[in-house]
Amino acid sequence: MKITDWAIIFVLIAGPLIWISGWNTEQAKEANRLQIEYTAALRTAAQDSGAALNLNELQAKETGYGSDKFMRADKAEALKALLNTLALNFGIADDPLALRTFMLYIPAVVVVDYDGYSIYALVETAGEDGTPLVEHRWRPKKPYVYMDGEGNSLSFTFDSRITAIDGITGSETTGLREELAAGLHIPLLQDEAVFDRVRRSVIVRSIEDDLAGTINRHNTLARRLGVNYTFTLPLIPQEEWNNTIDDTGVLVFLQGIPVGNRYYNNYALGGGRLVKGRPVYGGTDPSTGIKYTFGGNCVWTGEAEEVFASAKDAAAAGYFEKSCLQTTP
16 A cells, blocks of 8 residues: 555544544533633622622621621522622523523522521422412521430520420520530530530531432422433532531522533532621831831821722732831720
8 A cells, every 4th residue: 555545544544533532622621611600600699699698687686696606697688699690690681581491500599597597499389270380489497406315406506506495394495505504404515515516517417418308309390391410419528518607608509501511510608797807008108108008006107098908909009018016005
């Protein structure tokens, strides 16, 4: 055979393989691009949703709880903010039908509250004429409940406040663990470290078990509506759970959207606590012309020219941190 014949054979064999390899590479690039884009949209939506949890909160009315972890979560506002941000980022803000279809790829939205959690998910109900109706709804809020071997029941919160029901007498008591430990003969209340470990475990397990059932039901209902993807509960690292159960927030799942030759499957957490930080002021030293930041009780002879939310923001604007040699009382 001539060399040209061998070249033709090589092209005929290797050509399709090279084309397939190039196509797979392009698909992988597109999938990676969409993964980043969707994750950014999901995290932004979760953060907006978490921030909206406290829109209608009046702190003056909540002081009776005596806990800085308690806040009145507004789940309706949180859901509204979540869907609005998702719709804007996915380009379906002006298309109600597309948004309703998009919702089939959200198997669950969880508002993790101080003394319990609420799940927004697909449920099957009956319409006014009695026909089956599948739609998203909030399910009733559930407490973080634990029952020991002696029949005592405890409802946990984000801190040491509990509601205890005696397994023998049926009497109900609410208060802090350290205050109730002496008067109630419940072994779990006697050791702070064990109590905290069990409390955290119960909160996580309660949410995980309920989510597993919710996502299984979503599979059944979504399949009826034409979605063939199998939804699953992602593995959430313990560090993420620690962040989730330390303060009120929103946990949202987005799955089954095609990305290249794969499917998107992720979740995001948005915190709802308002954290008031100290402002950082920026000014120019008149003697040197150098820009410095100052704040708190630092004595500053110049005039504040700018205000920043953090030292990082000030540094990005060209300001240097000045040592605080003098402070005001």
